Amino acid sequence: xxxxxxxxxxxxxxxxDKIIVLDEKSATVEQAANALGVTxxxxxxxxxxxxxxxxxxxxxxGTARIDNKKYRQTFHTKARMIPFDLVEELTGHxxxxxxxxxxxxxxxxxxxxSLRNYEKVYPAAGNDHTAIVLSxxxxxxxxxxxxxxxxxxxxx
Numbered sequence: 001x002x003x004x005x006x007x008x009x010x011x012x013x014x015x016x017d018k019i020i021v022l023d024e025k026s027a028t029v030e031q032a033a034n035a036l037g038v039t040x041x042x043x044x045x046x047x048x049x050x051x052x053x054x055x056x057x058x059x060x061x062g063t064a065r066i067d068n069k070k071y072r073q074t075f076h077t078k079a080r081m082i083p084f085d086l087v088e089e090l091t092g093h094x095x096x097x098x099x100x101x102x103x104x105x106x107x108x109x110x111x112x113x114s115l116r117n118y119e120k121v122y123p124a125a126g127n128d129h130t131a132i133v134l135s136x137x138x139x140x141x142x143x144x145x146x147x148x149x150x151x152x153x154x155x156x
């Protein structure tokens with residue numbers, strides 16, 4: 001169901017032709033990079049958190065981690081990820097396919113500044129065997145983020 005929701009959303013934005021269905025599993029950044037033949041940093045991973053008792057999504061470059069200090073300064077609370085068993089219920093997508101496309105209503109989506117280092121990024125498209133290649137402009141236009149944030153630290 002997650003893939004169908006993401007696909008329908010992306011088709012409504014005239015981006016359905018950019019979806020990539022993979023033979024290999026792409027649930028992790030490493031798996032997605034290997035399956036797509038790109039660097040791990042080019043994968044746009046989507047992390048899910050709870051802020052003020054509501055789910056939010058943050059999309060950041062694949063090798064980035066959440067910087068707890070920056071997160072607290074931005075969201076005025078400690079970073080608290082959605083528990084594994086609640087991710088699909090709260091976001092509309094299963095773990096391994098969480099993406100900013102076709103999510104449940106009233107979820108704020110944030111794009112992290114770490115994405116700006118890449119011309120194209122590869123977010124998941126609703127399940128652990130799909131991705132989509134988008135320019136940052138296409139990503140931003142498609143998801144209409146609540147804001148761009150700077151909450152990442154890049155792994156060395």
